[in-house]
Each structure stands twice: as C-alpha cells, then as structure tokens.
Amino acid sequence: MNKIPVILDGDPGHDDAIAWVFAKADPRLDIRMVSSVAGNQTIEKTTYNMRRICTLLGIDAPQVRGAVRPVTADPVTAGNWHGESGLDGPAMPEPAYPLEEIPAVDLMAKVISESEEPVIIFPTGPLTNVAELLMIHPEVKEKIGRISLMGGGVTHGNWKPAAEFNIMEDPEAAWTVFHSGIPITMCGLDVTEKAIMQPDDFPRIRGVGNQAAEIVAGWLEFFYRYPMQIGYTGAPVHDPCAVLAVTHPEIFTMKDYYVDIELGGEYTRGATVADFKGGLGKEPNTTVVLDIDREKYIDLLIEALHAYDGWEVAI
Ligand code: BDR
Ligand code: CA
Numbered sequence: 001m002n003k004i005p006v007i008l009d010g011d012p013g014h015d016d017a018i019a020w021v022f023a024k025a026d027p028r029l030d031i032r033m034v035s036s037v038a039g040n041q042t043i044e045k046t047t048y049n050m051r052r053i054c055t056l057l058g059i060d061a062p063q064v065r066g067a068v069r070p071v072t073a074d075p076v077t078a079g080n081w082h083g084e085s086g087l088d089g090p091a092m093p094e095p096a097y098p099l100e101e102i103p104a105v106d107l108m109a110k111v112i113s114e115s116e117e118p119v120i121i122f123p124t125g126p127l128t129n130v131a132e133l134l135m136i137h138p139e140v141k142e143k144i145g146r147i148s149l150m151g152g153g154v155t156h157g158n159w160k161p162a163a164e165f166n167i168m169e170d171p172e173a174a175w176t177v178f179h180s181g182i183p184i185t186m187c188g189l190d191v192t193e194k195a196i197m198q199p200d201d202f203p204r205i206r207g208v209g210n211q212a213a214e215i216v217a218g219w220l221e222f223f224y225r226y227p228m229q230i231g232y233t234g235a236p237v238h239d240p241c242a243v244l245a246v247t248h249p250e251i252f253t254m255k256d257y258y259v260d261i262e263l264g265g266e267y268t269r270g271a272t273v274a275d276f277k278g279g280l281g282k283e284p285n286t287t288v289v290l291d292i293d294r295e296k297y298i299d300l301l302i303e304a305l306h307a308y309d310g311w312e313v314a315i
Helices: 014-025 043-057 104-114 128-136 138-143 165-169 171-178 199-206 211-223 225-229 240-247 294-306
Strands: 004-010 029-036 119-123 144-150 184-187 252-257 259-261 272-274 286-292
Touching (some): 004 104, 014 029, 014 211, 014 240, 029 043, 029 104, 104 119, 104 128, 119 240, 128 138, 128 171, 138 144, 144 240, 165 171, 171 259, 211 225, 240 286, 240 294
Parallel strands (some): 004 029, 004 119, 119 144, 144 184, 184 286
C-alpha cells in the first residue's frame, strides 16, 4: 500500500512535538516536509524547536521557517503554557538537519504539486502558512486531500470565551482555510480538552525506556503544571489529535457540520461557529471531532514511542 504523503506544520510547542512523535512513528505516513509558524512563541523560537524535535525523532524531511506573524491580527505568544523557549523542560539536541532557504509556502506548493497522491496537511498552530499557501498557490488546492488541524471548538474557547488559541491568533487565515472547499477535520477543544495526559500516566510513558519516551515524559512534566493551576486534571495534549484523527479515527467521535469563523464580534472574534441545526442552509465543510477514548490515546502513545526503540541522538 502507498504511504500517505503528509506535511507537518506547527508552532512547537510540547503538544505539537508529541503530534510529530506520532506522525514519525506511523509507518503509513510519509512526512514530506515540516514547517514552523509563529504562535506559541516567536518564529525564531518555534523554528529552532522544530529543528531540534526533528533531530530528536530522526525526521530528515525538508524543514522550513514559516510565517513570522499572523496575516493581519496582532501576534500573541503562549509562554504561560510552553515556557520562554516555547519548549521548556528536558534538554534537547542541537539541530542536525539543514533549514531550507525557501519560503514555506513555496516548498509546500512544490511538495504538493510533485506528489503523485493527494497530500494531507496537519496544521497544529495558527493557520497562517496554510492560508498563505492557498492565496499564493491556489493551483495546488486540488491536490490537498485533507487538512486535519488542531484549532477551534464548537462550544467554548480557551484564550477567549469563544476562541481557541490557534484560531484566535490568526482568524483571517482560519477563514481562508475554512472557505477553501478542501475537506477539513477540526480537532478543537471539544475533543482536545478530553485528550488529557495525567501525572499517573507519566511513569508508564517513561517506562517505555528509550530516549524519546524519556523526553516525552519530561515534556509532559513541564506541560501539565500550568493547566493544573487553572483547573485542568492534567495536560490537555491537543495537537496529536489532528494526526490521530486520520490514522486512528476509531478512537474518536466525529460529526460533519458547516463551520465558519467569526471575524467581527466584540466578544467572539476567532470563534469557530458550527451550524448545528442547518439554519444557514450550507453543506457541511468540516468533520468536527467531538470525543476521544482517552485510555486508547495513552495506549497509542506507548505504542508510538516503541517505534523509537534503539534510536538515540547525542544531547
Ligand atoms: C493550541 O495552542 C497551543 O498552545 C497548543 O500547541 C495547541 O496547538 C491549543 O489551544
Ligand atoms: Ca500547537
């Protein structure tokens, strides 16, 4: 069977990093490129983190620096969740693979147009790069099989009452993506706040016993502290859901809706609004992921981490 060609696009970020742990471990996926975007931290920091994570995991696909800032919105960073570096916690290797000197959207267009099969994009940060790709290279749209993203939520927000961080960061970019006609899978807070990893899980994760497992456990030990202070029962490990919704749909509950992005709204800018009752009379444009089997999520992480048995890099 042919592997699925995929693009990883994120603002790592602990949970972006764990999403990439899953992606690299899955033999059915062929990672064709990785791009950074400004979000959790500045583009310099997320790019450096992207390169260190790829080195840790042995992802040697081309890596590029993406958008420096949202299309029009003011940038916001999430140091409270991810620390000053954007990936605080355990020591990491220095980048071993080069950074391509080409704009991220141009590399995305090249990878997609040269692919024999439709490409799946996994955005786990603000949608700036993907929106710019669609605006600058609209000809590649037909060859994007699906955009499976972490962002939004149909009932509530996290950074704002109605807006989740990735969509709030760049609502205009999100609008462009949701209006593109490309099939979208949206892993919003509806599911990702149920994708909790708790302190009880950490010994089992570390117990896998390889370098990747040790570092993932260390990331979680850092990443759970802030959410615990604000009332979560562990770390909501959001971003891997975007990958797993494609590779392991059986652990999720999903439903198709028409979803649009609120661009105005004194209190609701950046909200992902689902037309539950069909009042807008529009065809569904989004598969909304609503629930996850949390126990199976942890089991899948353990299984993915075993893919790194025998792989170790110098730190
Ligand atoms: C999203 O925001 C970021 O902090 C996480 O990496 C995730 O992509 C959750 O709102
Ligand atoms: Ca992210």
